[in-house]
Amino acid sequence: MKKRVLSMMVMSLILVPFLFSAVSAKTLKIGSMSPLTGPYASDGTDIKNGVWTAIKVFEEAGGIPGYDKIEFFPQDTACDPRQAVAAANKLINLGVVGVVGAYCSSSTIPSSEVLDEESIPMITPASTHQDVTDRGLEYMFRMCGRDDDQAPAAAKFIKEALGAKTMFIVDDKTTYSQGLADGVREASKKLGIKILGHEHVNQGDKDFSAILTMAKQKNADVFYMSLQGYSPAAMMTLQAKRLGMDSQIVTQDAVFQPKYMEVAKAASEGVYLTYGFTDPNTPQYKAFEERYVPKYGKIAAYATYAYDSATALLKAIKAAGSTEPAKIKAELMKLDYQGVAKHIKFGPKGDSGSSYIAFKVVGDKFVPYWEPATGLIK
Amino acid sequence: MEYFIQQLINGITLGGMYALIALGYTMVYGVIQLINFAHGEFFAAGGYVGAIALGYFSGIGYMETHPVICLTASFAMAMAYCAYLAVGVEKIAYKPLRKESRLAALLSALGMSIFLSNGLMLTQGVYDKIYPSELFQGRFDFGMVTISYLQIMIVSLTACLLVGLNLLVFKTKIGMAMRATAQDKTMSALVAIGSNRIISLTFAIGAGLACAAGIMYGLYYGSVRYDMGFVPGIKAFAAAVLGGIGNITGAMLGGLIIGMVEIFGAGYISGEYKDVFAFIILIGVLYFKPNGIMGENIDDTRV
Numbered sequence: 001m002k003k004r005v006l007s008m009m010v011m012s013l014i015l016v017p018f019l020f021s022a023v024s025a026k027t028l029k030i031g032s033m034s035p036l037t038g039p040y041a042s043d044g045t046d047i048k049n050g051v052w053t054a055i056k057v058f059e060e061a062g063g064i065p066g067y068d069k070i071e072f073f074p075q076d077t078a079c080d081p082r083q084a085v086a087a088a089n090k091l092i093n094l095g096v097v098g099v100v101g102a103y104c105s106s107s108t109i110p111s112s113e114v115l116d117e118e119s120i121p122m123i124t125p126a127s128t129h130q131d132v133t134d135r136g137l138e139y140m141f142r143m144c145g146r147d148d149d150q151a152p153a154a155a156k157f158i159k160e161a162l163g164a165k166t167m168f169i170v171d172d173k174t175t176y177s178q179g180l181a182d183g184v185r186e187a188s189k190k191l192g193i194k195i196l197g198h199e200h201v202n203q204g205d206k207d208f209s210a211i212l213t214m215a216k217q218k219n220a221d222v223f224y225m226s227l228q229g230y231s232p233a234a235m236m237t238l239q240a241k242r243l244g245m246d247s248q249i250v251t252q253d254a255v256f257q258p259k260y261m262e263v264a265k266a267a268s269e270g271v272y273l274t275y276g277f278t279d280p281n282t283p284q285y286k287a288f289e290e291r292y293v294p295k296y297g298k299i300a301a302y303a304t305y306a307y308d309s310a311t312a313l314l315k316a317i318k319a320a321g322s323t324e325p326a327k328i329k330a331e332l333m334k335l336d337y338q339g340v341a342k343h344i345k346f347g348p349k350g351d352s353g354s355s356y357i358a359f360k361v362v363g364d365k366f367v368p369y370w371e372p373a374t375g376l377i378k
Numbered sequence: 379m380e381y382f383i384q385q386l387i388n389g390i391t392l393g394g395m396y397a398l399i400a401l402g403y404t405m406v407y408g409v410i411q412l413i414n415f416a417h418g419e420f421f422a423a424g425g426y427v428g429a430i431a432l433g434y435f436s437g438i439g440y441m442e443t444h445p446v447i448c449l450t451a452s453f454a455m456a457m458a459y460c461a462y463l464a465v466g467v468e469k470i471a472y473k474p475l476r477k478e479s480r481l482a483a484l485l486s487a488l489g490m491s492i493f494l495s496n497g498l499m500l501t502q503g504v505y506d507k508i509y510p511s512e513l514f515q516g517r518f519d520f521g522m523v524t525i526s527y528l529q530i531m532i533v534s535l536t537a538c539l540l541v542g543l544n545l546l547v548f549k550t551k552i553g554m555a556m557r558a559t560a561q562d563k564t565m566s567a568l569v570a571i572g573s574n575r576i577i578s579l580t581f582a583i584g585a586g587l588a589c590a591a592g593i594m595y596g597l598y599y600g601s602v603r604y605d606m607g608f609v610p611g612i613k614a615f616a617a618a619v620l621g622g623i624g625n626i627t628g629a630m631l632g633g634l635i636i637g638m639v640e641i642f643g644a645g646y647i648s649g650e651y652k653d654v655f656a657f658i659i660l661i662g663v664l665y666f667k668p669n670g671i672m673g674e675n676i677d678d679t680r681v
Contacts, residue, residue: 036504037499037504038504038605039603041504041505042505170649173650199648199649199650200648200649200650201649201650201652202649202650202652202653204609205652206595206599206606207388207392207599207640207641209385209388209391209392209641210385210388210640210641210642210643210644210645210649210652211644211645211649213381213384213385213388213645214381214645214649216384216522216524217380217381217522231506231601231603234600234601235599235600235601238599238600239599242517242524242526242528243384243524243526244517244519244524259505259506262508263506263508263600263601264600265600266515
């Protein structure tokens with residue numbers, strides 16, 4: 001009898017670790033990749049803050065059953081393809097179940113291949129180059145729009161709203177900026193706009209006076225500026241205005257960042273840019289605004305998209321009730337709800353649709369100005 | 379023709395800034411035969427101190443009423459700060475290694491460069507620091523040629539600094555002492571020239587000039603960032619080598635040439651290869667004149 005009691009006690013001792021693990025903390029690991037240093041640090045930090053806000057909100061709303069904590073690992077890509085791949089590998093080693101990122105298309109493309117090999121879902125909030133989702137990767141999703149939608153929208157805007165006949169294009173040779181500049185050039189040619197020049201500058205350049213003098217001499221109706229971030233764009237705008245260039249400046253989504261006006265100040269007045277449409281009157285947006293603005297300041301660029309990406313990922317994990325990639329993917333594809341930035345529904349390639357409209361810089365704000373379907377916005 | 383003149387003006391503005399930075403490389407090399415790779419960081423530090431000072435003045439509203447005083451005060455404060463920084467760097471990182479091999483000092487310089495640039499990043503953040511640029515917003519238009527007030531200000535200030543440096547080096551006792559130290563440290567010590575003091579002074583002057591370039595850069599481009607010292611530093615180093623390292627006239631000339639080549643290369647051939655043209659010229663010149671245009675000379679123009 002004594003022996004049996006003893007053996008039962010020993011048996012129960014063996015079970016202790018199992019019992020313990022069943023009650024103890026289980027954490028879900030989510031990663032993000034964006035440039036936290038270098039020229040695009042502001043945009044990268046917005047993405048990090050967006051994801052962080054999403055995790056907080058999700059945890060407050062009950063979190064994910066079976067996990068009592070969601071751990072967040074923001075990684076710095078510095079918009080450098082090599083560092084992005086290293087960051088992806090680090091996230092794999094940390095055992096994350098999903099990644100939000102990256103910012104630069106040139107970082108997203110190589111790092112997504114590394115993550116895809118490990119079947120880790122990746123949702124990019126900001127990389128608009130078409131190849132991001134056109135490579136047939138199983139676990140690549142995109143929250144923002146595509147450049148092959150943005151380019152025709154921009155060309156249509158330049159033709160119809162601005163009535164331009166000639167255009168001068170500058171890009172800084174990144175996957176994103178050059179891809180978009182080429183797209184705008186082709187789309188504009190089709191609409192009968194004459195391209196007076198297409199010049200390139202280098203990433204990290206500060207002095208654009210030579211190129212701008214060339215553009216000024218050509219005196220095109222529109223100066224299309226395709227640069228990888230607000231910082232070079234602000235410098236170029238400032239120098240263009242100082243040089244007395246009269247062409248109307250049109251630029252794109254990477255410049256959608258209030259810091260652009262802070263640097264370029266008065267020179268930025270009246271600049272147009274294309275960016276995805278977000279309705280600021282939805283309850284989702286207002287709730288996000290209340291949460292985000294007191295902590296991080298103005299809502300800029302891709303914070304909303306990052307929030308939506310992280311929320312979509314968490315929702316899918318919750319619905320799947322597991323961290324198995326195939327199940328998460330199946331649930332992601334089923335999502336159909338109104339997010340902060342847009343309505344979220346992924347298509348077969350992993351895209352969630354584009355909604356590009358033109359904004360105009362008025363004072364220190366981006367004001368919606370034109371939409372492809374109905375023209376000028378009152 | 380107008381196009382050419384406009385590009386020439388652009389080139390002189392850029393080249394002047396390179397020349398100011400290049401002087402620091404060349405003067406330090408002249409005195410202790412060290413390539414001070416941390417020199418670009420003095421330029422960045424100057425840009426930051428300038429931004430902080432000008433931001434402060436503009437914040438209290440003093441900028442609009444007394445722009446010249448504010449600008450002078452900011453330049454003076456920033457240049458003094460950078461001069462002290464450079465003297466400190468020299469004492470900490472180079473002086474203990476003066477008797478060691480040149481390689482040791484060179485590595486110490488590289489380390490210092492990384493240290494200072496990261497220090498700037500940690501203390502000032504990774505974002506662009508914005509210059510209050512209400513100053514000098516106007517411009518002159520001569521047909522197609524445009525000269526902004528800012529360009530006039532930058533070019534004239536650069537010219538003043540270069541002339542001032544020339545006077546200092548060639549017309550004063552201190553300049554003579556600097557040249558003497560550059561030629562022969564032992565000999566000059568025998569005639570009661572304190573080489574340590576002269577070396578510190580050389581660092582201080584070089585950093586002060588780089589600092590002035592940093593503020594002008596900030597005013598001209600509207601913002602500064604912690605890593606701004608790297609690329610202009612490398613180009614200014616190339617300019618110093620092009621002109622003949624150790625030779626101050628050469629450094630001024632080299633800076634202007636690098637700036638011009640960059641602008642004309644971008645303006646007439648292609649913007650994407652503008653950095654390449656500058657370095658092609660460097661290689662081309664060094665192939666025929668390995669000591670640079672003015673030569674690394676041993677006569678009295680060396681500092």
